[in-house]
Amino acid sequence: MVKLFLSPPVYSDLGNEGTAKERISLLQNLESIIGRVIKSGGRYEARIWLCNSISSIHTIDPRDQCGLFVDILRSKNSKQDVAPRVLQMVFEKRPEKVGPIIAKQSYMLEKFFKGNQKRILQWFDNFATTSESGHKKGARALSQFAFVNRDICWEELEWKGKHGQSPAVVATKPHYFYDLDVLKTVENFLEYVPDFWLSDELAESVKDGDILNLDVKYFVDKFIQLMYEEKLDDIWTVIEDFLEEIEFSFLSQNLLILLDESSLLTFLKSLGRLIRLNVKCKEYGYPSCWLENLLSKCNDFMSLDDFLLLNAVVSHGRQLLRVLGxxxxxxxxxxxxxxxxxAVVCSDADHWALMKECADMKEQVAIKWAGLQSWIIHYYLSKECRTQQSCESLFVENGISFRKSDEYSLVNSDGFSMLYSSNSDGEGVARKGGVKKRKRDRKKKRRKRYASEDNKAEELVEFEMFGGWQGLQSGGSSWFLSTDGFSCAWNTADLAEHLSRHCFSTWMKWVSSN
Known part of the structure; x- marks a missing residue:
């Protein structure tokens, strides 16, 4: 049975320094093996894992966040990858902020439509029929401009019928614009009516940013030029506001993977100087706390390889196990x-001797040894937590209270059942011993149905064999555990990851307080 070492030690029970050094020697060999995997075929995946972990950091001020990503954008390589992605996100989430900039760029609009019949028809061929309330998009701009400036441009309107329409007739029957030959008309305006492309009517039609949907790549390319060659302040202001408003997690997940390794390491070091740890984070109360503690204290002495390895063993144990397979x-x-x-043969005294050594080390090193030790736990749990019986035996042996997610029965670490019922106020009440009788037959039937479904679920637990490595599919029994305050149901597929992470946070909380 795997020991999780969740009970803090009595100092008289600690093992000696020699046993701790032996364990560190084993962990160094493990580090070497995992490091070789990451440096070879698993490196790109390891970088994705690291970016995902960075995205979970939650202690960054919005203004600092903006500064971090603006620094990336202003670097010489960003206009090839990061800047286009940022612009795509702005176009998608804040098109109304971009539209007014396009409205001021008349030459951009002229070039956008010139010689491109598809774009002309998409934007300008939106005149209302008799059943519609009004013209839309470029059609509205074209009709409004034509009426206001009919003395200089009406003759450039081309009609599909045998004869044209007069301004007076169209004014009383706007749906006649539906008979306009839009393609020829816009081509005439491109050639002979330059004032249209500078007009308020056209500018108003593009201010909502909807025109971006016609060809996102075209506008991305033009905005890159405006940002880096013409250095247009309006664009940078929109981008900075966006980078301050949007979630740090969203930006990290979408942008950091685009960075080269040198830029990613620079970002991490800059990030570390901006993290403001709260009390809960100092006590490893969140999944990302190990990384926030690390970045805020000792990231200047770390390489990207260090970050990749620590993140792999602490936060992505399941993915690492898969890559190793x-x-x-x-x-x-x-x-x-x-x-x-x-390696699983390790007594409580020996384990806590190792943790005592970690308490005297730099946090970077302590996190590494505790992380590798927790990944060993993950490795063994992935092999042994295969059935309901093996999982529940693990809980009992390691002092973890639990209840099956489809029942109300809570089992203490001593193996006795605590059964939940409801009192008159609707609050949960625990009672040791047998099951309180249900007041209604309907509840009895429901309980029988749950038991039947649970038996079927146990029969459906399947195991995936790959090269001698066992992976568990979702399904079968699941439990609420005291390790997270019974807040989430854990099934056999997720237990190894959850428990190994809980071990790591438990150990590091002890290490940081000693």
């Missing part, structure tokens, strides 16, 4: 299995 890493997988064949 790939056929490209047969050698590393074999070395790992040889190394960990007897």
């Amino acid at each position: 790939d056929e490209d890493h047969e050698e590393e997988k074999g070395n790992l299995e040889d190394l960990l064949r007897n």
